[in-house]
Amino acid sequence: MLKRNNVTKIIKSPAAASAGAFLLSLAAGWLLSGTNITGAVSFADVSLTGGLNLPYSAAVFTGALVRSIIQRNVGRNIVKITAALIVVIIKMFTEPKNDPKGSGISTFCAVFASGAAVSAIMGQLVYKLIFYLLYAALAGYTAYSVSLIISGFRMRRAADLSSISGCAYAIVYTMLIAALCSAELPIMNAGIAFGAAVTLAGAYFYRYTGGVLCGALTTCGAFLSSTSCGMTVVLLPAAGLLTGYLYRQKINVAAGFFTGLNFMLMILTGVNPESMNSMFNIVCGTAVFRFLAPYYSDKWIITAESSAAALPDILGARMSFLSDSIGNLRAESEKIAGIIAEKAGKKEEISDNSNSVCSRCFRRLNCWKNDYDNTVRGFRRLSQMSEFSEENFPFELDDCLHKKELKESFEKKARERATAKLLEMRFSESRKLLSEQIKIIEEVAESAGERMDVRYSEPISRNIRDKLVKFGMNPKSVIAYYNSKNRLMAEIYFSYADAPTGCSRIRDLVSDELRLPLDSAGMVNSGQEVRIRLFERPEYSLEVYGASICADNSKENGDTSMIFSDGTGVSYVILSDGMGCGKNAAVESRMVVRMFRRLISSGVNYSSAIKLINSIMLTKSREESFATLDAVRIDLDSCGLTVIKSGATATLICHRGSVMKITSPTFPIGIYEQSDTFSRDYDFEAGDIIIMFSDGISENAYSFIKELLLGGGDLKSIVDEICMKSEVFNPTVRSDDVTVIGIRVMRS
Numbered sequence: 001m002l003k004r005n006n007v008t009k010i011i012k013s014p015a016a017a018s019a020g021a022f023l024l025s026l027a028a029g030w031l032l033s034g035t036n037i038t039g040a041v042s043f044a045d046v047s048l049t050g051g052l053n054l055p056y057s058a059a060v061f062t063g064a065l066v067r068s069i070i071q072r073n074v075g076r077n078i079v080k081i082t083a084a085l086i087v088v089i090i091k092m093f094t095e096p097k098n099d100p101k102g103s104g105i106s107t108f109c110a111v112f113a114s115g116a117a118v119s120a121i122m123g124q125l126v127y128k129l130i131f132y133l134l135y136a137a138l139a140g141y142t143a144y145s146v147s148l149i150i151s152g153f154r155m156r157r158a159a160d161l162s163s164i165s166g167c168a169y170a171i172v173y174t175m176l177i178a179a180l181c182s183a184e185l186p187i188m189n190a191g192i193a194f195g196a197a198v199t200l201a202g203a204y205f206y207r208y209t210g211g212v213l214c215g216a217l218t219t220c221g222a223f224l225s226s227t228s229c230g231m232t233v234v235l236l237p238a239a240g241l242l243t244g245y246l247y248r249q250k251i252n253v254a255a256g257f258f259t260g261l262n263f264m265l266m267i268l269t270g271v272n273p274e275s276m277n278s279m280f281n282i283v284c285g286t287a288v289f290r291f292l293a294p295y296y297s298d299k300w301i302i303t304a305e306s307s308a309a310a311l312p313d314i315l316g317a318r319m320s321f322l323s324d325s326i327g328n329l330r331a332e333s334e335k336i337a338g339i340i341a342e343k344a345g346k347k348e349e350i351s352d353n354s355n356s357v358c359s360r361c362f363r364r365l366n367c368w369k370n371d372y373d374n375t376v377r378g379f380r381r382l383s384q385m386s387e388f389s390e391e392n393f394p395f396e397l398d399d400c401l402h403k404k405e406l407k408e409s410f411e412k413k414a415r416e417r418a419t420a421k422l423l424e425m426r427f428s429e430s431r432k433l434l435s436e437q438i439k440i441i442e443e444v445a446e447s448a449g450e451r452m453d454v455r456y457s458e459p460i461s462r463n464i465r466d467k468l469v470k471f472g473m474n475p476k477s478v479i480a481y482y483n484s485k486n487r488l489m490a491e492i493y494f495s496y497a498d499a500p501t502g503c504s505r506i507r508d509l510v511s512d513e514l515r516l517p518l519d520s521a522g523m524v525n526s527g528q529e530v531r532i533r534l535f536e537r538p539e540y541s542l543e544v545y546g547a548s549i550c551a552d553n554s555k556e557n558g559d560t561s562m563i564f565s566d567g568t569g570v571s572y573v574i575l576s577d578g579m580g581c582g583k584n585a586a587v588e589s590r591m592v593v594r595m596f597r598r599l600i601s602s603g604v605n606y607s608s609a610i611k612l613i614n615s616i617m618l619t620k621s622r623e624e625s626f627a628t629l630d631a632v633r634i635d636l637d638s639c640g641l642t643v644i645k646s647g648a649t650a651t652l653i654c655h656r657g658s659v660m661k662i663t664s665p666t667f668p669i670g671i672y673e674q675s676d677t678f679s680r681d682y683d684f685e686a687g688d689i690i691i692m693f694s695d696g697i698s699e700n701a702y703s704f705i706k707e708l709l710l711g712g713g714d715l716k717s718i719v720d721e722i723c724m725k726s727e728v729f730n731p732t733v734r735s736d737d738v739t740v741i742g743i744r745v746m747r748s
Contacts, residue, residue, distance in 0.1 A: 018055075021056055022055060022056060022059050023059075025048075025052060025056040025057075025059035025060050025063070026059040026060070026062060026063040027063060028045075028048060028060055028063065029045050029048070029049070029059060029060035029061060029062060029063025029064040029065075029067075030063035030064065030066065030067045031063075031183060032044040032045040032048060032060075032064070032179050032183075033045045033063065033064035033065075033067045033068060033077065033080070034067060034071070034183065035178075035179035035180070035182045035183050036182040036225065037175075037178050037179065037182070037224050037225065038224055038225075039226075040135070041076065041077060041079075041080060042178070042179050042182065043080065043111065043135060043138065043139035043142070044142075044175055044176070044178075044179040045060055045061075045063075045064045045080065045084065046080050046083050046084050046087065046107065046110075046111060046139050046143075047107060047139050047140075047142035047143040047146060047175070048060050048143075048146060049061050049064075049084045049087050049088065049107075049143075050087045050103045050104070050106060050107030050110070050139070050140070050143030050146070050147070051103055051107075051142075051143045051144070051145070051146025051147040051149075051150065052146070052147075052150070053091075053150075054088070054091045054092065057087065057088055057091055058088050060084070061081075061084040061085065061087075061088050064077075064080070064081065064084060065081060065084075068081060078118060079111070079114050079115050079118050079132075080111075080114075082110075082114040082117075082118070083107075083110040083111040083113075083114040083115075083139075084110075086109075086110035086113065086114060087106055087107055087110045087143075090106045090110070091106075094106070099147070099151070100144050100145075100147040100148040100151060101144065103143050103144055103146070103147035104140045104141060104143050104144025104147070105140065106143075107136075107139055107140045107142075107143035107144075108136045108137060108139065108140025108141075108143075109136075109140075110136075111132070111135060111136035111139045111140065112132055112133060112135075112136035115128065115131075115132030115135060115136065116128075116129060116132060119132065141171065142171055142172065142175050144168070145167075145168035145169075145171045145172045146168075146172055148165055148168045149165060149168050149169060149172060152165045152168075156302065156486065157485065157486035158299065158300050158301065158302050158455075158482075158486055159300060159301050159302065160302040161301065161302060161303050162302050162303055170217055173198075173217055173221070174217050174220050174221040174224065175221065175224075176191075176194075176221070177191045177194065177195050177217070177218055177220075177221025177222060177224075177225075178191070178221040178222070178224035178225045179191070179225075180194055181221065181222050181225035181226070181229050182225045182226070188280065188281050188284050189229070189277070189278070189281045191218075191221065191222060191225065191229075192218075192222065192229070192232070192233055192278055192281035192282065192285070193281045193282070193284040193285040193288065194285065194288075195214075195215075195217075195218030195219075195221065195222070195233065195236070195285065196218070196233075196236070196262075196281065196282040196284075196285030196286060196289075197285035197286070197288040197289045197292075198214050198218065198285075199211060199214040199215040199218055199236055199237075199239070199240045199285075200240070200243060200254065200255065200258050200285065200286060200289045201214070201289055201292075201293065201296070202214035202215075202240060202244075203215075203240045203241075203243040203244040203246075203247075203254070203258070204243070204244075204246070204247070204248075204251070204254045204289075204293065205296065205298070205459075206244075206303060207244045207245075207247045208240070208241045208242075208243075208244025208245060208247075209244065210240075210244065210303075211237075211239075211240025211241050211242075211243050211244035212237050212240050212241045212244070213240075214240060215236040215237030215238070215239065215240035215241070216237045218233060218236055219233050219234055219236050219237060228274060231274075232274050232275055232277070232278035233278060233282075235262075235265045235269065236262075236282075238265065239258060239261045239262050239265065242257075242261055243257055243258045243261065248459075251290060251293045251294065252290070255286050255289060255290045258286060259282065259283060259286050262279065262282050263279060266278075266279055295515075297514075298457055298459060298460070299457075299482060299486060299488060302455060321493070321526050321529060321531060321602060321603065367400075374396040374397075375396065375397070377394070377396050378394040378396035378397035378400075379397075381394040381396070382394060382397075382406065382407075382410045385410070385414070393407070453483070453484040454481040454482065454483055454484075454489075455481055455482045456479070456480070456481045457480045457481055457482065457488075460480040460488070460490070460514065461478045461479060461480040461490075462478075463513055463514070464478045464480060464490055464492070464510050464513065464514075465478040467509055467510065467513040468492070468506065468509065468510075471509060473494075473498070473500065473506070474494070474495075474498045475492050475493060475494055475498075476493045476494060476495055476498075476529065477492075477493045478490065478491070478492050478493075479491045483568065483569065483637070484637075485538070485539070485569070485637045485638075487535065487536040487538060487569065487637065488514075488516065488518075488535070488536045489533065489534065489535040489536070489567065489568065490510065490518075490533070490534045490535070491531060491532075491533050491567075492506065492531065492532045492533075492534070493529050493530070493531050494529065494530045494531075494532075495528070495529060495530075496525070496527070496528055496529060496530060499523070499525075499530035500532075502523070503520040503522060503523055503532050504520075506520070506532055506534075507519070507520045507534055510534055516536065517536075517537070518534045518535060518536060519534070519535055519536075519537055520532060520533065520534050520535075520567075521533040521534075521535065521564075521565050521566060521567030521601070522564070522601070524598070524601045524602060526602065533566075533567030533568075534567075535567055535568070535569065537748050538569040538636035538637045538748065539636065539637055539639075539747065539748060540634075540636040540637070540639050540686060540745050540746065540747055540748060541636065541745075541746055541747075541748045542563070542571055542573075542634065542636070542743060542744070542745060542746075543715055543743070543744040543745075543746055544563050544573060544741065544742070544743050544744075545715045545716045545719050545741070545742050546561055546719065546739065546740065546741040546742070547719050547720055547722075547723040547739075547740050548561075548723070548737070548738060548739040548740070549696070549723060549726065549737070549738040550581075550737060551581040551696070551736050551737045551738075554581050554737070555583075556583045556586050557581075557586065557737045557739065558577065558578045558580060558581040558583075558584070558585025558586045558588075558589060558737045559575065559576065559577050559578070559585075559586075559589055559694045559696075559737050559738075559739035560574075560575075560576050560578070560586065560589035560590045560592075560593045561573070561574060561575045561576075561593070561739060561741055562574045562593050562594075562597060564597050564600075564601070565636075566600055566601055567601075569635060569636050569637045570633060570634065570635050570636065571633075571634050571636055572596075572597075572600060572606075572631055572632070572633055572634075573631065573632050573634075573690075573692065573741060573743055574593050574596060574597070574629070574630070574631045575630045575631070575648070575692050575693075575694060575739060575741055576588075576589035576590075576592045576593045576627050576628060576629050576630070577589060577627060577628045577630075577648070577649075577694040577695055577737070577739075578590075578592075578627045579626050579627065579668075581736055581737045585627075585737070588617075588626065588627040588670075589627045589628075591617075591627070592613055592617070592627045592629055592669055595609075595612070595613045595616065596609055596610070596613060596629065596631070599612060599613070606631070606633060606642075606644055606679070607677060607679065610629065610644075610646060610669065610675050610677050611675045611677075613629075613669055613675075614646075614669045614670060614672075614673075614674075614675035615673075617669055617670030618670055618673065626647075626668040626669060626670035626671050627668055627669055627670065628645075628646060628647040628648040628649075628668045628669070628694075628695075629644070629645070629646040629647070629648060629668075629669055630644075630645055630646075630648030630649070630651065630692055630694075631643075631644040631645075632644070632651070632690055632692065632743065634684070634743075634745065636745075636748075639684050639685055639686065639745055640681065640684065641653075641681065641682045641683075641684035641690075642679055642680070642681050642682075643662050643678075643679065643680055643682060644677065644678070644679045645662075645664040645666055645677070645678040645679075646666050646667070646668060646669050646675065646676060646677050646678070647666050647667050647668030647669065647671075647676070648664070648666075649663075649693060649694065649695045649697065650662060650663045650699070650702070651690065651691065651692050652690070652691040652702070652705055652706070652709065653682060653684070653688065653689070653690050653691075654688055654689040654690075654691075654709040654710070655682075655683060655684060655685070655688045656685075656688075657710070659705075659706045659709050659710065660682070661702065662680075662682075664678030666678050684745065685745070686745050686746055686747050687744070687745070687746070688744070688745060689709055689715065689718070689742060689743065689744050690742070690743040690744075691705060691709065691718070691719075691722070691740065691741070691742055691743075692740070692741040692743070693722070693738070693739060693740045693741070694736070694737060694738060694739045695736060696726060696736040696737050696738035696739070697722070697726050697729070697738060697740065698726075698729045700729040701722065701725065701726065701728075701729035704722075704725065704729065705722055708721060708722065715742040715743075715744050716742075718742055719740050719741070719742040722740045723738060723740045726738045726740075
């Protein structure tokens with residue numbers, strides 16, 4: 001078993017891949033050097049040399065040169081050999097800046113210069129100059145197309161036929177067919193057999209459009225090889241067109257129909273030895289299709305911007321799911337708005353008191369007419385008092401006959417004024433909270449409507465649905481797509497009544513149908529729907545280990561931690577420290593962690609999720625309660641790291657032999673109406689380590705932790721050592737809950 005694992009590692013290593021590509025390039029140079037096009041020597045090997053990077057272009061040149069030497073036709077191929085050598089020499093000096101345009105130009109110049117030099121030596125410069133100009137232009141454009149295809153495939157990890165690179169694929173395919181048709185192979189014509197297989201595949205997977213295009217390009221390539229070869233497959237586009245109407249029928253049905261149709265067309269146009277030989281090649285190509293068709297996947301082919309066409313479906317499903325998740329929050333906001341709308345206006349305090357007390361006094365006219373100024377000053381002083389007694393009663397009202405009633409009236413108004421002020425403060429807080437909640441909803445809707453860099457796959461979506469229906473399941477919608485790294489993901493939505501009890505069976509059924517091992521991110525319930533997300537494993541994975549210690553005289557740790565994936569290739573590691581320690585603190589921290597996971601899994605971005613949690617923590621009860629939030633977000637496709645903090649302690653990152661301390665002057669969740677969040681991206685790569693801990697770890701321990709990280713060792717030993725030594729570095733008498741989490745990123 002150990003030897004087998006070692007062999008597997010060697011086969012999958014980058015060195016083995018490079019060696020395989022080198023040998024393949026060597027074989028391609030050997031094969032293409034003996035081909036012809038339109039009666040002349042083919043430039044396919046020169047174009048391939050110009051389109052590939054330096055090591056592989058040298059391999060193509062070597063293969064072509066060795067064959068020319070063995071077959072003793074170096075003189076006949078002297079123009080190609082010289083041009084390929086010039087191209088390799090140019091690449092030796094320009095390889096770091098290699099690009100499609102540079103490859104095309106260098107190949108054109110090399111072929112034209114080589115052809116012109118040979119023609120001048122032979123005394124046929126004027127006669128051959130126009131020919132080599134055209135020859136060099138075709139060779140240069142083909143080299144440009146090859147380089148464009150390679151660079152595009154490296155970037156998108158799929159053959160993009162939907163943009164300008166589709167023309168490059170057409171050129172390269174046509175020239176390849178022309179070269180293969182003239183290749184000296186026993187028994188069969190490789191070009192016609194290969195073209196028939198591609199035409200049938202295009203018709204079967206991409207309907208009549210694919211059949212016609214592939215058939216026409218195959219016929220064009222055959223004619224470039226020779227007129228007689230092209231005439232034998234002149235009706236291949238018609239066969240591709242008619243076979244395309246059998247889109248997604250059984251493979252045997254499509255293969256049989258294509259073969260029979262070509263045989264019938266051969267009979268109608270006349271039977272001769274060349275047509276019989278062509279029919280044999282078509283049968284061979286059909287056999288190749290029949291063998292490879294079950295393994296075909298549109299993962300490697302991009303035929304249109306299907307992501308734009310499928311975007312409304314994806315956004316519709318996601319936004320509907322999100323609307324259910326925040327429905328309760330919207331209802332609470334409406335209640336607060338109703339309370340604010342019912343708020344009564346403020347009345348004039350002095351006029352109310354004068355009307356209620358002075359209106360019954362016979363001296364009213366004397367006070368409010370003859371002594372108006374003193375009376376008003378006295379009333380104003382009374383309205384500004386917080387406490388009332390005979391000693392501090394205004395002297396302006398010494399002659400008042402109703403001092404007791406006046407004092408009681410103003411005392412009542414003072415109490416009402418204090419109550420109104422308290423209510424106003426509460427209304428002000430409610431308005432701020434309502435404004436924050438509306439802002440959160442806007443951010444959630446905006447994030448859900450952002451354009452996603454995905455490529456929708458209608459065939460896989462349909463296959464998954466058919467598979468689940470076959471086994472008695474009833475999904476509401478199935479959305480399969482490839483992300484920017486060409487990883488397959490599938491979102492399956494069920495109504496709550498039809499939802500399965502778990503993910504494992506669905507994951508196994510879909511993996512079996514697609515012949516691809518998939519992982520699941522767990523079930524997410526919105527209240528009315530249940531979503532299951534399946535995905536291919538990303539390039540990186542996480543190693544996570546945690547350890548914790550309860551505070552003195554406490555049976556339960558007040559810290560809560562969790563690791564989860566949102567199903568798109570992003571993993572979160574969360575640590576929350578509740579207020580205090582023990583059971584009450586655990587309730588607060590557990591609530592924060594669970595809400596954060598649910599919101600993130602529902603599709604809310606982390607910034608909006610923290611704002612929602614902060615709003616809920618503020619309004620859930622009258623008692624003060626808060627908790628910190630410390631989280632790391634790791635994109636397992638690109639190894640991108642984001643550190644997120646709300647009132648949390650420092651985080652240590654060991655990256656490339658140095659340790660970085662990350663702190664943030666933020667407040668915990670549940671203290672203020674507006675959440676206080678710190679988030680920042682950091683450089684990260686495979687093998688780096690993150691250490692997260694609660695505030696039970698003193699800053700005095702940071703130097704010790706740094707030494708542990710720089711000293712190396714396994715993650716478990718580092719975390720256990722930090723946790724055990726936490727009490728030694730804690731200067732306070734009162735202990736706190738301690739939680740330490742270590743994270744290391746590895747290649748999957």
